[in-house]
Amino acid sequence: MVKVIAQNIEMRFGERRLFAAERVQLSQGQTIHLQGDNGSGKTTLMKMLAGLVAPSKGKITTQGFAPLPWWRSNSLLGKAVYLHQHPYLFDGTVEYNLRYPHPFCTMSKQLIEQRTHDAIEKAGLSHLTKQAASSLSGGERQRLAIARAWIMQPKLLMLDEPTSNMDTYSQELVLAMVKDLQQLGTGMLVSSHQSCALTGLCDQSWRIENQTISSSLNDESCATKTSPQTSLQEPRYVIAN
């Protein structure tokens, strides 16, 4: 099972301390709702776990991933995928964007072609494949970004406000893709201000408050949800200071 572990971390911007925690761990098989007020540090924490931002103090390590080639200077990058609420898309068509990560995928060519085809359907993008990605609406851009991640089937995925500003149709499509990934064992950290169907999938929540990260089980979802395939033997609490 793969995991990313942050130990004795502290995040500061200048004099301002954003948060600190003794241990935060995101593992395959977990689906976690990340909560906190505006500016509390949710995006920063997600970027940190994805290797996009370094903590001011402490260390972030991973377990269970294949060894990286020697020339990869940032050993975290690419292991836990971070999806921004305003996703970055490449110049080119929707289809180009979906195919862009193919060379980095270890799946067979046949499987990746099948998943790309399925992703287009699942994200409701069939009528948009030849359209420039830059011309998509906000909701369509987010669907495209999630479809791209769905194809790759990452082991760990961080979704930053994935359904903000989405209509019901888009939310349902995203929910179905996230459910799929959950069934396949992708560990997910989902930031969202609102409780919604997506956060209902989460088995625990993390909250950033008073510069501290705390964790609790999401009782509602535990009572109603069947477990994903991966068995969970991990400690379910984040120890925070």
Ligand SMILES: Nc1ncnc2c1ncn2[C@@H]1O[C@H](COP(=O)(O)OP(=O)(O)OP(=O)(O)O)[C@@H](O)[C@H]1O
């Ligand atoms: N590079 C940076 N330099 C200085 N301050 C930063 C930097 N990045 C983020 N911040 C500040 O850190 C705080 C936390 O930002 P972050 O985006 O992580 O919050 P958030 O919890 O995701 O907020 P929201 O719910 O509004 O999206 C904000 O006050 C932000 O201005």
